[in-house]
Amino acid sequence: MPRAPRRQSDEARRGAYKPRVDFSRSRRRREDGLLALRRLNRDTGLFKRRRDEPAPAVPASDLTPTRAEAAPFAGITRPAFTPSSPPDVAAPRDAAESELEGLSELVDKLCSDDTTSQLEATIQFRKLLSDEKNSTVIKIIRADVLPRFAEFLSRHGLPQLQMEAAWVLTNIAASDYTLLVAECGAVPRLVELLGSLNANIRHQAIWCLGNIAADLPSCRGILFDHGALTPLLSQFREGMKIPVLRTAMWALSNLCFGKLPAEVQVKPILEIISQLIHSADEKILADACWTVYYICGDKGDAVQDVLDAGVCPQLVNLLMHASANVLLPVIMALARISAGDDKQVEVAL
Helix, strand or coil, rough: CCCCCCCCHHHHHHHHHHHCCHHHHHHHHHHHHHHHHHHHHHHHCCCCCCCCCCCCCCCCCCCCCCHHHCCCCCCCCCCCCCCCCCCCCCCCHHHHHHHCCCHHHHHHHHHCHHHHHHHHHHHHHHCCCCCCCCHHHHHHHHHHCCHHHHHCCCCCCCCCHHHHHHHHHHHHCCCCCCCHHHHHCCCHHHHHCCCCCCCHHHHHHHHHHHHHHHHCHHHHHHHHCCCCCHHCCCCCCCCCCCHHHHHHHHHHHHHCCCCCCCCCCCHHHHHHHHHHCCCCCCCHHHHHHHHHHHHHHCCCCHHHHHHHHHHHHHHHHHHHHHHHHHHHHHHHHHHCCCCEEECCCCCCC
C-alpha cells in the first residue's frame, strides 16, 4: 500500500510560498547599495566638488555684513544679476609644471615671515591644484604644507590669504586625501570662518567643510566634534545668493549622510529643509530631499520628526517633478517614511 505523502506543517507551507523578510538584512543591503552608489557618484564629482573658477576679490573693506546677511533665514530670494569678477588667468601648463619642479622654493616662500610672499606662494599652490592629477596633490602633501595653510585660515587681518588658503584646502579635500585635510588642524578654523563677516570667505569655508563631510564617517565625526553643524545651519539667511545657498545645502546634506551622533537634534535641520523643499532651484531641491532621506534612516523617531516638520505634502507634490535628480531622493525618502508604523504612513499619505 503506497505511503501517503507527508503533510507539511502550516508554517513550512507558508515559508515555501512566502519566505519571511529579514528586515535587518534588507536594510543593510539597501545601505550597502547606497554606499556603493555614493562611491560611484563621488568618482564622478557629485559629492565632492572642486573649485576651478576665478577667485573673487576679497577687499579688506568687505568686512561689514549687509542687512540680508545679518538677518535670520526666512525664505529664498533670487539675487539680482551682478557681473562676474575679472578672470584670474591660470598659469600655462609648462609654467605650472616648472613651478611643481621648483616646489621647494614655493615652500620657502610659504614658510617665510613676509605676508606678500605667503600670499604669492598660496596662489601658486592653488594654481598648481587646477591640475586634477593625483600626482600633483601627492607632491604638495609630501611637502608637508597643509598645516601652514590651516594656520593661514586664522589670519583675520589678511582676508585674501584666508580665502586662497581655504581654496587650496577645498581642492585637496576634493581628492582622495580628504582625511589629511580633516586632521591637519583646518577643521576648527574652518568652523570659525563660518562666522566671518566676509561672505566670500564664509562660502569657501562651507565648500571645504562640504568636501570633508563627503568623505569617510571619521571625517564627519571630526566635523561634529568641532561643532560644525550649528554654525552651518546659521548660514541659511534671507537674501542668500543662490550659489551660496546651493553649496550650503549640499554641505548640510553630506553632513547628514550616515549615522548622526546621538546628541544631534534633527528638528533644527528639518526647520530649514521645510522651507528649502519649496525651492525652485533643482540642485537645492535635490539636496534637501536627500537630506530628508538620510535623516529618516538614521534614528527610530526621525520619521516622526519629519512628519512633524510638515514636509510630506510637498514630497508628494514633488513626485510630479520633471527632473530625475529630484525624483530619486523624493521616492527614496517617501519609501523610508512609509516604512514607519501605520499611523505615520496614514499621516504621510
